[in-house]
Every structure is written in structure tokens, then in C-alpha cells.
Amino acid sequence: MAAPQTTQLKISGMGCASCVGRVETALRDVPGVSDASVNFATETAQVTHDGPVSALTDALTMAGYPAATRQSTLKIGGMNCASCVAKIERALTADPAVVDAQVNLATESAQVTYIDGATDPRTLAQLSEDAGYPARVAQAANDGQTDAAKSEEAKALTRSTVFAAVLALPVFVLEMGGHMIPAFHHWVQATLGTQTSHLIQFALTSVLLIGPGRVFYAKGIPSLLRGSPDMNALVALGTGAAYLFSVTATFTPQVLPQGSANVYFEAASVIVVLILLGRVMEARAKGRTGAAIRKLVGLQPKTARVELDGTFIDRAIADITVGDILQIRPGERVPVDAEVLEGTSYVDESMITGEPVPVGKSPADQVVGGTVNGTGALRVRATRVGADTVLAQVIHMVEQAQGAKLPIQGLVDRITAWFVPAVIAVSLLTIAVWLIFGPAPALPMALVTGVSVLIIACPCAMGLATPTSIMVGTGRAAELGVLFRKGDALQQLQQARVVALDKTGTLTMGRPxxxxxxxxxxxxxxxxxxxxxxxxxxxxxxxxxxxxxxxxxxxxxxxxxxxxxxxxxxxxxxxxxxxxxxxxxxxxxxxxxxxxxxxxxxxxxxxxxxxxxxxxxxxxxxxxxxDPVKPGTAQALGRLHDMGLTLAMVTGDNARTAQALADKLGIDHVTAEVLPDGKLAAINALRDQFGTLAFVGDGINDAPALAAADIGVAIGTGTDVAIETADVVLMSGDLRGVTNAVEISRRTMRNIRQNLGWAFGYNILLIPVAAGVLYPFSGHLLSPALAAGAMALSSVFVVSNALRLRRVRASLPESAQDHSTQSVTS
Incomplete structure (x- = not known):
């Protein structure tokens, strides 16, 4: 049996949060799938499975949510005949994530279409290399392609909305203008006549529903037929009911009860416009939630100066290989991870570590791709390129965290799974109650209330409440030098009651x-x-x-x-x-x-x-x-105390030295002279005494403790083993990153609770209002058009509230003074 692997797929066709449960169910029903987590905000699915990727994509297609595809161009060398073409195509299509591969002998290139997220252009190039034909990525699929597609999608949605508004405006004026201004009503009747007015409204509304409004029926009706209605189904039912009733009232009014032959063309048209407008606003707001990822991707230069036969030439980043000698001029960004061979300079590494003070670099030092060189020129040797660079790994970690699903989201998913069917049931019940108990004419009132219930319900707000906050919160954390490698750490960290810290290399510099x-x-x-x-x-x-x-x-x-x-x-x-x-x-x-x-x-x-x-x-x-205490350690520990956390030190150092340091830093609890396995016992004892525990460490001997803690926090300057074991990684060795991590966790979870409170409260309060519970007291019913406006704004509110996390500042900003060298006292 193949070893389990985690594949991230881009999902298309998800109209609202209720789609999440159906996509997850479809994926989990695939043999070999052990876990599937779908994120509505990022439109991605993370699937742990031991079977072929094709089985996942087939299941998604059958469920009506096909996996998205992307295209990349590879430049291929070594081809000399048609048999080479066939051999390369076989090698590429052998990857189950490849949908199509077309190799062109004349242009020495390959156009490869593949499942978005299941593979990447560099992996495809390696397949060609393994077949004996060297290849490089000529057109990296992730170089702005996704942003361009999203931008074009938003523009198309905006055009549809504007066109729909142009069609809906005359309908709204003709019908509602007469209600609001009696003189206008008399003028319409005297010039156009009631029937002509209704025919004009019919024509414009028909064009609107067939054109811009078609998307709701194209997605909503199939979901109804599959027995799994979504948000589009609610809109399709609501607008369809209003439209069909109005058509009947216009052309065959005699089949309706006396006094009930009213038209609601304006409701159907305005509902479509407002919901489309809400989606435009939502798309623009959601676009800003991914700003952190785009900023990180934009840090890597497109070209680098490579030394070749004593001269330097510009070469695309995709063509840089390990061992290449590069020149980095003053003020330029470092293209890839490299080792300094010649020159001295100061490099701004704030984008990786969050520390504002430039770091001195000289021969044998390492530089990180994406950082900014200062005033000196450097000659370096590339050590890591492509997906192996620190920046690429940071981007991957942030993407993983943004696509994660917190435990709190499980409850939301269970609710949204039955939310839309429940709303349809409430709508039908509302219509029945009004038809039975409502005053005459009961049918129009039943129709208005039933449509209003369908339109005002908003599962999107519930579905967006958690993932949008996660996207913005983890993105902002990355900008502050904090990486949440595992999604549930974001929720667990704010529950921590005790922070246990290793001594050497964590509290101290790790060097006498x-x-x-x-x-x-x-x-x-x-x-x-x-x-x-x-x-x-x-x-x-x-x-x-x-x-x-x-x-x-x-x-x-x-x-x-x-x-x-x-x-x-x-x-x-x-x-x-x-x-x-x-x-x-x-x-x-x-x-x-x-x-x-x-x-x-x-x-x-x-x-x-x-x-x-x-x-x-x-x-x-x-x-x-x-072993001197790291700059900012005392400040960080003081802030953690202010946050209400208990501080503990767990170290293998001798008890007297450990206690002396604890007294100096105000640490509450000390466990000293323990071996690595003894740290596990110490952690369990602290957890039993205080509650949820976060452990901060940096060394190989800390890996078991990091894994055993409720939340493992690794110092980024530590070993790879410690970082791989941790739930949270601090890109710098500064403990103030711990305070930032806790602050981000608390602020993000508070934001999620606000969003969920709004989303659930909105539906709990306004669905009864739409059903007409206030009619006996006010004599008025909620207009379906107003219901559509309220529904659209509810999603925009949730996303806008999540965007506030972009303004979170460092809990303890670093200062240049902290990095000054301490002189030896006499």
C-alpha cells in the first residue's frame, strides 16, 4: 500500500458555505482517503489519501465541483525526432495530476495542463529530466496567473452587475415609483397603461434573469435536483417564484384569486442585482485577505546576475541551479538562498525574521532569497533554489495554515450542511401559515414572506466567518515573523495557560x-x-x-x-x-x-x-x-506575564544556574537537570498542574518536548528537526515572537467569534422578521429586495471584519538598541 500523501486541490463551483460539506463528503467517500478538509474562503481542499489523485478529481466532478486546472509551458532540450515527442508526453502524462501534455518538436516546448495544487511546474520539468530530456519552466504557472484569473473573474462579475442594474432600474422605477409617488403612478397609467408597464417589466426582467441572473439557475437548479441545495438554489427559488407569479399575473390573471394578481418583477430583478453587488464587494474584500501571500511571492526577483566565463549575465530565476555563482549589487534583493564567497554588506532580513535591524554578512555567511542587500556588493554561491528556498517554504507553510480548518469550524460545517434545506422548509411553512391564517388577499402576502425568507438567509456569512479570519490572521502573523505550521495551533495557542521554555538557545544566546x-x-x-x-x-x-x-x-x-x-x-x-x-x-x-x-x-x-x-x-x-540572555527576553517574558500566562523553565542545566536565571527573569517554575526524556515528564506535570501548555525550544533534544506539548513553538534559528516537529515557528530567535504569536492567536479567535456571532445572530433574528412575525404589530412585511440587500451586506460585514486583522501590530516591537553589542564590564 502506498504511503499516505497530502494533496491540495483547487475547487471550482462552490457557491456558498453549504457546498463545503458536500465536497468533503464526496472526497471522504473515495477509497483510500483518510481526511479531507475544504476551505470555502480559499476554495481549496486538503486531502490525505493513499490512492491516485485521479480518483479524487473524478469524485469532485461527479459531485458537481470539478477540480480547477492550470497550464504551464516547459522548454525542453535534447529532442531530435517524433519518437522523442511521444516519450516525453508519456513521461508527463504518467503523473496522475496531468490532464493533458502536448509536446512541440519545432518549438522544443511542452504545454502541460494539470490539476491545480496536485503538482507544480518544477515537478513536471523533473519528469522530463528523468526521461532523459532536460527541461526548465518557461512560464511559471504561479507567477501571477492566479491573481490575473481572480482579477478577470472580478471584472466579469462587475460587468454583469452593471448590466443587471441597467436592466433593473426601469423595472424598479416603473413599479416602486408608483407606490412612492402617486402622481407618477397616475402618469404611468395615463401614458403607458398598467398592462404595458407590466409587459415592459416582464421583458427587462426576463433579459436580466436569462443574462446576469443565469448563474443562479445554472448552479442552483442542479443542486436542487441532486438533493443538496445551496445558496444559489435559494436565490433561484426566490427569484423564480416571484418571476413566475408575476408572469401569471400579467398574462393569465384570471387563474389567481380575486385581488391577488400583483406583479413582483422589481423584486426578482433587484434581488439579482443586490446579490451580484454583494458578491462583487465580497470578491474584492476576499482578494485583500490573500495580500500576505502575494507580498511574499512578490519578494523574489525575476532574474539574477550569474557569473559565466568571468562575466555576469542576467538569467531567469527558474534557470538558476545549485552551485551557480551570483553577483548581488547594492540595494538588490537576494535572488536565492546562497553562501557568501566575497564581499561584506548588511542585509535586511525583516521579511523573514521580522527584525528591523540589518544583519552583517561576510564570506561563509548564509543569505536568504528575498532579503534586501545593503550598500555592499556580494559574490555568492547558490545553495538552495526553487521550492527548497526558505522563502518558498515560508510561502508553503502560510498556504497550509490558511487552508487549514480549525476545530471550531467543524460545528459551523455541521450547521451549514442542513441550513439551506432548513431554510427551504421554513419558507414553505411560512407560505402555508400565511395562506391558512393570513388576511385577504393571502396569496401575495404568502409569496412575499416565502421569497423574503429564501433571500434573507445567508449561509455564506457563516461559512466565511472562520476561514477569512484564518487567512488574514496567519498572513499577518507571517509578516511579523510567526508561522503557524498547523492550523489548529492558531486556536489552541489562545487557550494556553502555561508557557514552558528551554534555557540554552531559547532564553539565552546558546554561546558562552x-x-x-x-x-x-x-x-x-x-x-x-x-x-x-x-x-x-x-x-x-x-x-x-x-x-x-x-x-x-x-x-x-x-x-x-x-x-x-x-x-x-x-x-x-x-x-x-x-x-x-x-x-x-x-x-x-x-x-x-x-x-x-x-x-x-x-x-x-x-x-x-x-x-x-x-x-x-x-x-x-x-x-x-x-551564556547571556537574548535581547528582549526579559521584555517578552514580562509581556507574557501580563497576558496572564504562567512561565516555566525546563532545562538540562544544573539547578543553581537555572534558578539564578529564573529569579533574574521572573520565571515562576523551574525544572532543571533533566534529560530529553525527562522533559516529557516535566511537561506532563506542568500540564496537569496548570492546563494547556505551550513549549518553546530550539534544539534536537527539544523535538520530543515540542511534539508532546499542546502547542510546540520552535525558534527559527534552531535545528530543522525542532522546526519540523513544532506547530508554530518563530522566524527569528527573539522570544518577542512568542508574544506576537499569542497576540495573533487571541485576536484571530476573537475575530472569528465576532464573525460567527454576527452570522448566526443575523439569521436567527432576520429570518423570523422576513417570515412576517412583526406584521401583527407594524402592519408591514419585509420587502424581498430589502432582504436581498441585507443578505449581501452580511457577507461583506464578515469579510470586512476579518480584514481588520491586517492592522494588528507587533505585541512588542523590536528596537535597534536591543541589538547593540554589550561590552565586557570590569
Whole structure:
């Protein structure tokens, strides 16, 4: 049996949120499908399956929601006869996601039509490569193609709406003008006559329903016949009923009860116009929800300068391969992930990390595609291209998160699955009640209320409430350097009650630094540091490296060197004997530490590691080495406390050092000296004591803890294993990203609750109003046209409310001062 895979498909034909349940049911009924999640806002389905993709697309077509296709052009080399054409076509069509492949020998190209989301142009090019014919993407399908299609779709919808409005305006004026202005009514009767007025309205409304309104019948009637009515079915039933009743009243009024032969052409026409207008507004608003993805895609340059035989030429990004030597000029965007070979510069990596301070780059450093080079020129070697670049992976993660379905959405889907049939039932019940109990003439009132119920109901608002907020929220989070890799983490994080953090590399820099030099017996600080750095340069121990880094660039030579395991080292420099190490080593060599001991004990209680240096048998200085706290850590932890969260540290470091750091940072609970498997027990204990737990870590040894936590948050500067295990990834190593993640999670879930409250409240309150419950008190019924306007605005409200998440600011914005280098105190 094939291993399960996750395929993302673009779905067409979904008219409203009630379609979601039908698409999911169709997909889950396919053998081999273990899970299917459909997102109405993005019009995508994520399917976990172990069967062929073709089975999924066949099921979608049968259900009336075919998978969308895209087209890409490949430039193919090595072809020399017709048999090559057939061989390449066979290789391409062997991919079940490929619908059609046409290879042209003359142009040395292939036009490939494939299922959108199931494969991509680079994978198709690789199929040709594997068949022995090198290929490259000549026309990347994702380079604005989707945006162009969406834009054209919105323009076509706008044209239909304008045309429908032009047709509906005379109908509305002829019918409603007479009701509002009696003089106008008399003028129409005197000049046109009632029957002529009705015929004009009939003609214009017929054109409107056959033209711009046809979409509702083309989609709604088939859904009714399949026994699974959708939003289009409600509109088709409502407008169709009003139109047919009006046609009957116009041409055969004698078949209707006395006094009930009224026309409602204006209701049918205005309903179509208002709903089309609502869809235009909704489409434009939804277009803005994907702004984050478009912004990320737009970060990658289209071309790069490649070194070829000593000269540089411009080449398309699609043609860049690993190992190519590239030139990046001042102010240019870095085209792909690469390693610096020559040059120094500062690179703005804010689009990846969210940190505003440019990062210095020199030979052997890595640069990330999409970041912006500063004032220096760089010569680099491409290390990752295409889908392997950091930017491409970020885009993929954001797309996955935006297409995810939160647990809260399950309830909404179950409701919308029966919502439309329930509305039809309420409409029929309303008509029956008015026909039985309504005042004469009852038939027109029954028709008005029945149509109003059909038109005012809005499952779209319910279906859009969650996915639009997710799209905007996760997109904004990505702009702030926070990636939600798993959709349910967005909902779970706002439920967290305790945040557990690893120490080394998470709270601290993960690299020891010399923080203090205290001299004694008149020794000069600079001279002592110079000698200490020279001695420790011989050692690879992290503490020794910290001392060496703190010393001058020019170091004196050693004439002798001796290491004492676990104690320290001795060397002879410039005819002076230098001893560096622990108090025990000093005691063995008769060195008196009386003057330095109090300071050393104080530093030890603060979590530092004290070392001593003796020169020619006399105590010269105490060196305090510690793993410094990351900039912004204290600020971030303080903000998390303000959010009502309990803070815990889980570390393998010794208890005294861990407790000293916890006291310094205000951490509530400390579990120290634990092995990786011990972290799991510590996490379970914290969860039992406090509730839902988020764990923040960065190393390989943190991967089990990240997986075991309710929400695993990985520091982006950590290892790939930790990042792959986590639910949330912080693109920078700054813990202020945790506060941003929590803030985004809380704001997004609050936004979703607002949207759901509006969507459900709207339908619960206004469907009875449309049915006429206020008629006994006011003597008025809700006009179907007003019902259509209210329905259209309800969806626009939900999407507009979600768009407010684009204005979310960083919970704790970083400042340049946080990145300044801290000098060693004396």
C-alpha cells in the first residue's frame, strides 16, 4: 500500500458555505482517503489519501465541483525526432495530476495542463529530466496567473452587475415609483397603461434573469435536483417564484384569486442585482485577505546576475541551479538562498525574521532569497533554489495554515450542511401559515414572506466567518515573523495557560560569553585579558572560546602549554607563567584567592561560571563566563506575564544556574537537570498542574518536548528537526515572537467569534422578521429586495471584519538598541 500523501486541490463551483460539506463528503467517500478538509474562503481542499489523485478529481466532478486546472509551458532540450515527442508526453502524462501534455518538436516546448495544487511546474520539468530530456519552466504557472484569473473573474462579475442594474432600474422605477409617488403612478397609467408597464417589466426582467441572473439557475437548479441545495438554489427559488407569479399575473390573471394578481418583477430583478453587488464587494474584500501571500511571492526577483566565463549575465530565476555563482549589487534583493564567497554588506532580513535591524554578512555567511542587500556588493554561491528556498517554504507553510480548518469550524460545517434545506422548509411553512391564517388577499402576502425568507438567509456569512479570519490572521502573523505550521495551533495557542521554555538557545544566546573581569594585586585588566586569550586560544572548549573572543586580535606566542583535565591549563608567555582554571587548580599551586573569592561567589549565584587567572604564582583576576540572555527576553517574558500566562523553565542545566536565571527573569517554575526524556515528564506535570501548555525550544533534544506539548513553538534559528516537529515557528530567535504569536492567536479567535456571532445572530433574528412575525404589530412585511440587500451586506460585514486583522501590530516591537553589542564590564 502506498504511503499516505497530502494533496491540495483547487475547487471550482462552490457557491456558498453549504457546498463545503458536500465536497468533503464526496472526497471522504473515495477509497483510500483518510481526511479531507475544504476551505470555502480559499476554495481549496486538503486531502490525505493513499490512492491516485485521479480518483479524487473524478469524485469532485461527479459531485458537481470539478477540480480547477492550470497550464504551464516547459522548454525542453535534447529532442531530435517524433519518437522523442511521444516519450516525453508519456513521461508527463504518467503523473496522475496531468490532464493533458502536448509536446512541440519545432518549438522544443511542452504545454502541460494539470490539476491545480496536485503538482507544480518544477515537478513536471523533473519528469522530463528523468526521461532523459532536460527541461526548465518557461512560464511559471504561479507567477501571477492566479491573481490575473481572480482579477478577470472580478471584472466579469462587475460587468454583469452593471448590466443587471441597467436592466433593473426601469423595472424598479416603473413599479416602486408608483407606490412612492402617486402622481407618477397616475402618469404611468395615463401614458403607458398598467398592462404595458407590466409587459415592459416582464421583458427587462426576463433579459436580466436569462443574462446576469443565469448563474443562479445554472448552479442552483442542479443542486436542487441532486438533493443538496445551496445558496444559489435559494436565490433561484426566490427569484423564480416571484418571476413566475408575476408572469401569471400579467398574462393569465384570471387563474389567481380575486385581488391577488400583483406583479413582483422589481423584486426578482433587484434581488439579482443586490446579490451580484454583494458578491462583487465580497470578491474584492476576499482578494485583500490573500495580500500576505502575494507580498511574499512578490519578494523574489525575476532574474539574477550569474557569473559565466568571468562575466555576469542576467538569467531567469527558474534557470538558476545549485552551485551557480551570483553577483548581488547594492540595494538588490537576494535572488536565492546562497553562501557568501566575497564581499561584506548588511542585509535586511525583516521579511523573514521580522527584525528591523540589518544583519552583517561576510564570506561563509548564509543569505536568504528575498532579503534586501545593503550598500555592499556580494559574490555568492547558490545553495538552495526553487521550492527548497526558505522563502518558498515560508510561502508553503502560510498556504497550509490558511487552508487549514480549525476545530471550531467543524460545528459551523455541521450547521451549514442542513441550513439551506432548513431554510427551504421554513419558507414553505411560512407560505402555508400565511395562506391558512393570513388576511385577504393571502396569496401575495404568502409569496412575499416565502421569497423574503429564501433571500434573507445567508449561509455564506457563516461559512466565511472562520476561514477569512484564518487567512488574514496567519498572513499577518507571517509578516511579523510567526508561522503557524498547523492550523489548529492558531486556536489552541489562545487557550494556553502555561508557557514552558528551554534555557540554552531559547532564553539565552546558546554561546558562552565573557561578562566580567575583576582584577587583583594591581594587575592591568587589558594585559590580563591579552594573556588569558592567548592561552585559551589553544583550547576548543566553549568557555575558552568565549575568553579568546573577548581578547585582542593580536595575541602573543606561547612557549609552553599544559592542560589539566577538568581543572584548567598552564602556559608560558613572554617568560611569564600563566595559570587559568578552577579554585581547586589554584589551591594546588598555592595561589591565594582571598581578594577575588567574594566576587566569584556572587557571580556563581547569578548563574555565571567563575575562572581564575594567576600570573607568576600571584592571583591576577577572576573571569566570569556566562551564556547571556537574548535581547528582549526579559521584555517578552514580562509581556507574557501580563497576558496572564504562567512561565516555566525546563532545562538540562544544573539547578543553581537555572534558578539564578529564573529569579533574574521572573520565571515562576523551574525544572532543571533533566534529560530529553525527562522533559516529557516535566511537561506532563506542568500540564496537569496548570492546563494547556505551550513549549518553546530550539534544539534536537527539544523535538520530543515540542511534539508532546499542546502547542510546540520552535525558534527559527534552531535545528530543522525542532522546526519540523513544532506547530508554530518563530522566524527569528527573539522570544518577542512568542508574544506576537499569542497576540495573533487571541485576536484571530476573537475575530472569528465576532464573525460567527454576527452570522448566526443575523439569521436567527432576520429570518423570523422576513417570515412576517412583526406584521401583527407594524402592519408591514419585509420587502424581498430589502432582504436581498441585507443578505449581501452580511457577507461583506464578515469579510470586512476579518480584514481588520491586517492592522494588528507587533505585541512588542523590536528596537535597534536591543541589538547593540554589550561590552565586557570590569
Amino acid at each position: 560569553e565573557l561578562e566580567n573581569v575583576t582584577t587583583a594585586n594591581g594587575f592591568d585588566r587589558a594585559d590580563v585579558l591579552r594573556l588569558a586569550a592567548a592561552v585559551e586560544a589553544r583550547s576548543e572548549h566553549p568557555i575558552a572560546s568565549a575568553i579568546t573572543r573577548a581578547g585582542p586580535a593580536e595575541l602573543p606566542a606561547l612557549s609552553e602549554f599544559e592542560s589539566f583535565t577538568g581543572l584548567g591549563v598552564r602556559a608560558v608567555i613572554e617568560d611569564r607563567s600563566v595559570l587559568i582554571g578552577s579554585p581547586r587548580l589554584m589551591a594546588q599551586n598555592g595561589v591565594d584567592l582571598t581578594d577575588l573569592k567574594p566576587e566569584a561567589d556572587q557571580r556563581a549565584t547569578e548563574g555565571a561560571t567563575p575562572l581564575f587567572i594567576a600570573i607568576d604564582g600571584q592571583a591576577a583576576a577572576m573571569l566570569a563566563v556566562s
